[in-house]
Amino acid sequence: MCRVSGISNGVLASFACGMSAQADNTAYLCGSEGYIAIPVPWKPPATAAEFIIARGTPPRMDGPVKTPAVPPRETIAISAGGDLYGIEADAFAAVVFDGAPPAISEADTIGNMTVLDELRRQIGLQFS
Secondary structure: OEEEOOOOOOOOEEEOOOOOOOOOOOEEEEEOOEEEEEOOOOOOOOOOEEEEEEEOOOOOOOOOOOOOOOOOEEEEEEOOOOOHHHHHHHHHHHHHHHOOOOOOOHHHHHHHHHHHHHHHHHHOOOOO
16 A cells, blocks of 8 residues: 655545455545545446446434435446547547647646656665
């Protein structure tokens, strides 16, 4: 398990993985109001990919139960319109050949690399 903190916007991240560990392969984005669960984040199906929004609704023990304004748990299905790696390759080709703006900004790329560098530092991985 690696923890990355101290990022300028105050986000705290935890990351755990293993090559031989049994897991359900779900990615969770957790916040103070609930979480989003993405069951197959690495290569979701091109059509009817599902994710779950779960909102925190602690039960009341001292009075009538109120029905929340929004459902506490909601499953949403989306379709990407094609294979995600194919869409990514098409977007890259549009940047290279057509001058389209990149989908991921330079700042986001640098931020991602900063997090990856910190993960490698914490586990002692060095490239020669």
